[in-house]
Amino acid sequence: MKIKTEQFNEVAKKEIKNEYARAFLGLLPPVISMMRKQVMASFPDPDAALAYGQAIRAEAVTRLPELLEEFEKNACAQGAQILWARDAKEANDMVLAIAKERNITYVTKGKSMVTEEMGLNDVLIREGIETYETDLGEFIAQQLGRPPFHIVGPAINVPVEEVCDLFMKKADMKTATTDPVELGYAARLFLRDKFHHIEMGITGVNMAVAETGTIINVENEGNIRFNKASPRTQVSIMSMEKVVPTMSDAMHLLRLLCRSCTGQKISAYVSMDSGPKKADEIDGPEELFIIIIDNGRSEFYGDFTAREALRCIRCGACLNICPVYSKIGGYPYGWAYSGPMGQVLNPLLLGLDKTQDLYRACTLCGACREVCPGGIDHPSLFLYYRAKDVEGDQKFKGKRRTWKEMRFFDLWTWAVAHGWFWNLGVKWVRPALNRYARAGVIHSMGRFFEGWFKERDFPAMAKKTFHERWKEKEEKAEPPA
Amino acid sequence: MQKVSLFIPCTVDLFLPEIGEATVAVLRRLGVYPVYHTEQTCCGQPAMNAGYRDQARKAAKHFINIFGDDDVIVSPSGSCVYMVTHHYPELLSDEPGWLRRAEELSGRVYEFTQYLVDVLGVDDVGARFEGKITYHESCQVLRGLGISAQPKKLLAGITGAEIVPLFAAEFCCGFGGEFAYNYNYISEEMVKEKAQHFINSGADVLTLCEPGCLLNINGYLSRHHPEKRVIHMANLLAGAGKEG
Numbered sequence: 001m002k003i004k005t006e007q008f009n010e011v012a013k014k015e016i017k018n019e020y021a022r023a024f025l026g027l028l029p030p031v032i033s034m035m036r037k038q039v040m041a042s043f044p045d046p047d048a049a050l051a052y053g054q055a056i057r058a059e060a061v062t063r064l065p066e067l068l069e070e071f072e073k074n075a076c077a078q079g080a081q082i083l084w085a086r087d088a089k090e091a092n093d094m095v096l097a098i099a100k101e102r103n104i105t106y107v108t109k110g111k112s113m114v115t116e117e118m119g120l121n122d123v124l125i126r127e128g129i130e131t132y133e134t135d136l137g138e139f140i141a142q143q144l145g146r147p148p149f150h151i152v153g154p155a156i157n158v159p160v161e162e163v164c165d166l167f168m169k170k171a172d173m174k175t176a177t178t179d180p181v182e183l184g185y186a187a188r189l190f191l192r193d194k195f196h197h198i199e200m201g202i203t204g205v206n207m208a209v210a211e212t213g214t215i216i217n218v219e220n221e222g223n224i225r226f227n228k229a230s231p232r233t234q235v236s237i238m239s240m241e242k243v244v245p246t247m248s249d250a251m252h253l254l255r256l257l258c259r260s261c262t263g264q265k266i267s268a269y270v271s272m273d274s275g276p277k278k279a280d281e282i283d284g285p286e287e288l289f290i291i292i293i294d295n296g297r298s299e300f301y302g303d304f305t306a307r308e309a310l311r312c313i314r315c316g317a318c319l320n321i322c323p324v325y326s327k328i329g330g331y332p333y334g335w336a337y338s339g340p341m342g343q344v345l346n347p348l349l350l351g352l353d354k355t356q357d358l359y360r361a362c363t364l365c366g367a368c369r370e371v372c373p374g375g376i377d378h379p380s381l382f383l384y385y386r387a388k389d390v391e392g393d394q395k396f397k398g399k400r401r402t403w404k405e406m407r408f409f410d411l412w413t414w415a416v417a418h419g420w421f422w423n424l425g426v427k428w429v430r431p432a433l434n435r436y437a438r439a440g441v442i443h444s445m446g447r448f449f450e451g452w453f454k455e456r457d458f459p460a461m462a463k464k465t466f467h468e469r470w471k472e473k474e475e476k477a478e479p480p481a
Numbered sequence: 482m483q484k485v486s487l488f489i490p491c492t493v494d495l496f497l498p499e500i501g502e503a504t505v506a507v508l509r510r511l512g513v514y515p516v517y518h519t520e521q522t523c524c525g526q527p528a529m530n531a532g533y534r535d536q537a538r539k540a541a542k543h544f545i546n547i548f549g550d551d552d553v554i555v556s557p558s559g560s561c562v563y564m565v566t567h568h569y570p571e572l573l574s575d576e577p578g579w580l581r582r583a584e585e586l587s588g589r590v591y592e593f594t595q596y597l598v599d600v601l602g603v604d605d606v607g608a609r610f611e612g613k614i615t616y617h618e619s620c621q622v623l624r625g626l627g628i629s630a631q632p633k634k635l636l637a638g639i640t641g642a643e644i645v646p647l648f649a650a651e652f653c654c655g656f657g658g659e660f661a662y663n664y665n666y667i668s669e670e671m672v673k674e675k676a677q678h679f680i681n682s683g684a685d686v687l688t689l690c691e692p693g694c695l696l697n698i699n700g701y702l703s704r705h706h707p708e709k710r711v712i713h714m715a716n717l718l719a720g721a722g723k724e725g
Contacts, residue, residue, distance in 0.1 A: 013666055030649060323653045327670045361664045363657025363671075364530065366624040386532025401532075409528055413536035417543045419520030426495065441703060451665030456672070456700030459496045466494040466501035470517050474505075 001119045001147060004334035005346055008357035012332035021149075021157040025326045029367075032320045035263030036371065042265060043255075053256040054375030056249045057311040060241070064301065064310070067210040067243045068292065074213030075290060078275025085293040088118040094291055095120060095202065095235055099129055102233060104200045106130035108191070110217065110224035111138045112204025113151065113314060114239045114293060116336035117349070120202070132194050134223035136187055143170045149330040151316040151341065152261055157329060191223070201227030201285070205238035206313075207253060208290075211246045213274055215290060218257060220268040228271060234285035236273070240292050241310035253313060256373040260315035296349050299395070305384050306396075309344045311374035316341070318368035318378065324361055333358060340368035340378045351397030352389045359385040423467060430461045482514045486548060488556035488565075488590065491523040492692045500692060503719035504557045504593055507606055510719075511597070515555075518547050526564045530658050534572060541569045545582050553600070554586075557593045557715045559622030559691045565590050567625065592622065594690055594714055598631035605638035608720045614639070615647040615684035617675070617698070617711075619691035623651055632690055632714055639717065647687070648678045656697035672701040680709060687711045 004011065015021065043049035060067060072082045085091035099107065107129060109115065121142065124131045133142040140155035141148055143166050148154035155163075160178045167173035173186040203224050207216040215236055217224045228234050244250050258264045277284035300306040319325045319339030330338035337345045343362065347355040364379040372378070385396070392400040400406075415422045436442045437460035444453045452458065464472070485508055493500045508515045525540025544565065548554050556562050566587040573579040597603050614636060622628045636644050655661065655671025662668075675698055679687045689695060689711065699711045 009664075016666060016670060029652060323655070323671055324664075324667055327667050357664075361660070361667065363620065363653050363655060363660045363668075365620040365653035365657070367620075367651075367653065370624055383529065383532065386530070387534045388532075390532040390534075405531075406533075409531065409533045409536045413528065413533075413539050416522045416525065416536075416540045419522055419543075419547075422522040423519075443704075449662050451662030451668075452700070454665055455669045455704060456661075456697070457703040458696065458700055461495050462498045464498065466489050466498035467519060469498055469502065471519060474517065 001116050001122065001336065003350060003354070005350060005355045005358060007334060008332045008361065011334070012328040012361075015328050015331055018157070018329070020159055021329050022327070024156055025329055028320045028326045029323065032263065033317075033371070036260055036317060036320070039259045039263045039265060042259075049252075049256065050373060051375075053253055053373045054311070056244060056253055057313065057374040060244045060249075061307060061310045063245065064241065064243065067245060068240060070210040071208050071213060071243050072292075074211065075208075075215075075275065076213070078213045079278070080213065080273075080275045080288045080290050083289060083291045085291055085295075087295050088293070091118050091237065091291050091293045091295070092120055092123040094289075095237075096123065096127055096129075098233065098235060098289060099124070099200055100127075102200065104129060104233075106132065106194070107200045107202050108132045108134050108194050108198050108223075108227055108231075109138075110201070110203035110219065110227045111135035111154070112202070112237060113148075113336050114204050114237050115202065116148065117239070117295065118237070118293065120237075132191065134191050134194070134227060135219070135221060136184065136223075139171075139187060139191070140166065147331065147335070148338070150319060151314060151330075151338065195226045195230050198227075198231045200233040200235065201231040203227050203234070203236045205236050205242050205290070206257065207250045208238055208243045209245075209247050209250045210243050214247070214250075214272050216250060216254070217271050218254065218261075218267045218269075219271075220262070220264075222269050225269055225271050228273060228285065229283050232286045233289070234273075234276070234287070235289045235291065237291045237293060240294055240297055241312070253373070257313055257315050260313075260317035260371065260373045300348050303395075305381070306348055308376055309348055309381060311372075311376050312341055312345065313374050314341065315373060317371040317373065321367045321371050323363070323365060323367065344376060344378055344381050347385050348396070352385055352393070353397045353399040356389070356399065359389075426461075426465060426467075434460045436460075482512060484514045484516055484552070485596070486551035486554045487515050487517045488524075488548065488554050488561065489517070489521065490556060490558040490561045490692055492696065493557060497692055497695070497713070500557050500695075500713045500715050503713070503715040504555070506719040507597070507608075507715060508555070510607060511601060511603060513601070516551075520547050524561045524564045526560060526568075527658060529564060529568055529572070537568070538572045541565075541572050541583065542579065545569070545579065545586055548590075549582055549586060552589060553596070554590045555593055555596045556590070557690070557692070557713060559592050559619055559626055559628065560693055562590055562592045563621040563625035592626055592628055592631075592690060594632040594635055595626070595628050597718075598634050604634040606635065606718045608639045608718045610639050610642040610686075610717055610720070612641075612685035613643045613645050613683060614717065615645050615679065615682045615687050616650060617647060617654065617679075617687055617689040617694060618651040619689050619694045620653050622690045628690070632688075635714065635718060636688070645682050645684050647682045647684070649674075650678075654694045654697050656693045658693070661697060668697075669701075672697055673705075676701050676706060676709070680706065686717075688714050688717050690714050 040046040137154040171190040276288040325339040333342040343358045359382040388396045389398040392398045525537040529537040569583040654675040655668040
């Protein structure tokens, strides 16, 4: 998957004019977020349930190294094979090696963001292994050659006519239709055939339970279950933060995940694998590989602030409530993860230099923080990234700002710290600023603050500031007895 | 007589001094004696939000030096109060002496409506307004400070006013400081929506507790719907009905 995080503005300016996508996006905060809120209310105490989930994620991140070891031990005891990948290349090579050793000609996949992060599809296809996404939305996005638009609905922005054309061309559909049921049926026919002869299935992992060595997948289409139950070889890939301490922790997070994600109490399918097929079992894969990928996470794990980002459980609640995401959709974020989730993760995984707009295109409104079942404080992380970028921090690949901006803030700070200079500054700046004012209102300042004045006015600086008014009137007034 | 130290945000001082005057008027009417330190400047929020922590730290120390001895500090801006109560301790966490002062101070800084309702126990300040009012829940006021019931209590106490609901009142208006001009094409869509919800509410005025949102929404209304306006809570409560 090509990383396009540096083209944020370019893509966002285009997408914000996409009326079809906007119609859907406009529904996210009022409708989808309301559904989440309503179903959260089915907890006896929704706030406590949220806090409980956040505490589980906090513990999981703090104990990450030992939990991963515990998971490995218990998963191996169940017969699974654990492979540790330092980065995307290592993980891709592992999948490739497994496939080649078994003469696999094609694989099917369940929706997995970590494989988007790795760019796995591109690698497999380049090496001559056909790769089919089997989640309906992901299947459409893959056939269109586009990144996921939304973590839960990867192709929700694609008009039905376009899906029809696509299926006629690429999914053996015989008659054109815009009926969603017919379209779904066409995709099903196409994919069922793939499942029928499948030898290797690839999935992501929603949670890995350290206590039992179990991996859990959550879905609504049943395709992940096919990917896990039908083939001889199952490869499940997880980023290292997916591990949780106990099965009871996992069960609580599962309840939060489904509510936060789609406003469901539970998704249509939840599958749990503790190792491959046992001797007395009738189905399941004969071999199960679990690849645990680091891909830069250990690099920032030592940073107690940054590692909070690892609490994310990929539910997408933050996307649905975000006022920025709901204007521009998922493409501008330029990589596997979009919305506040991507704004928090992508800068750490790709570097602050390549993701400048991700942590700046935010009003710090805090709506994401309020709904996050992982307990991530997104605005604080964005401020942290901005600070690391200004400092030019090497570890986070901070870029530093322009010389002009840095000098401006130095001068401004000197004024802030010296009241007399600040007040003198006001007297200098006022005439310069009010030169642009007509009847007390500034409509434009030429090339300054162009962005503001495109659709907005600004009041002229007061003839007498509060400070000056106070000095004139109040200072002379007698204090009360 | 209770003495209260006025923490006037720089945006109010320079561009919206009427909000400061209204704050003073309401406090006086309630028998509170406001004082104002003329050395106060800016709380440092622009530097903080732009990632200039060293600079924000200097602003924080200046603020603490000036306000450090005051018993009660009141400000007509939720985001500035949030900066002091939330970000100062974080900024100064490596300097124990300063951290202690920042933490002590943070318990004594109040947003204006929070002070009136939670500290003074007032819900009727004797204000009058003929017309319909709707309330915008500014991000740092609502989600930062958890203030929402207080302004609504005060609004209910205004004689002659009818309070009408605002759809999606808790959605961000799109200000976000430098966000508003650096990502104007997104910000414009957000403020446009907010303005539309205001118009749809049927209210005569929109009120709020945050000058940042006021500058943003009024800036948009002034250009596109000049008959509509936003009035800060302090002005409504002062009964002046004059926008900034």
